[in-house]
Amino acid sequence: RPADKGALHVALTQLAEQDPLINLRQDEVRQEISVSLYGEVQKEVIQATLEREYGIAADFRETTTVCIERPGGVGEADEVIHARTHTNITGRSSPLSTNPFKATLAFRIEPAPFGSGVAFRAEIEPRLVPLYLFKTVDTFLTQMEGFVREALEEGLAGWQVTDCRVTLTDSGYASPETSTGDFRRLTQLVLFRALARA
DSSP states (O other): OGGGHHHHHHHHHHHHHHOTTOEEEEETTTTEEEEEOSSHHHHHHHHHHHHHHHOOOOOOOOOOOOOEEOOSSOEEEEEOEEOSSOTTEESOEETTOOOOSSEEEEEEEEEOOTTOOEEEEEOOOGGGSOHHHHSSHHHHHHHHHHHHHHHTTSOTTSSEEOSEEEEEEEEEEETTTOOHHHHHHHHHHHHHHHHHHO
């Protein structure tokens, strides 16, 4: 029933919190709720649980296969700030760079054990973090992890990338021109290049 849509989302969220094998998503464009499950039996159990414990009668569409991407090896990529001089630049830059963003980033992506998801870490010096933007190194790393996870939602073939370790190996900025958006957009560019190499 359309009136149960909100209650259905709440119920599925609670079930997903109890069972890590349930991956709940909502398509904001089509306003559809979908769940990633492991087989028809789990779908039947969820349908019965929704009716029994939440009073929600829900029908499922026909099951479709969800494809995911995993890196097959290790890949690294970087982009440096385009600058004629090193004035107001922290980190690497080059007058030959074709980087359209005012940031320097380098990533390494490598396979991780099956079912482990995405792990993020950083191997950069604190001086390479634009504190005028992020205030603390921890805030910068939290934002960068979010940008990495966002970029990996849709990989090279259009599927979610999982079971990988992503390491931020370099960073840089042009003070005060670099923005948070430069890091966000450059993350996708560099990470996709590293993924293609992996």
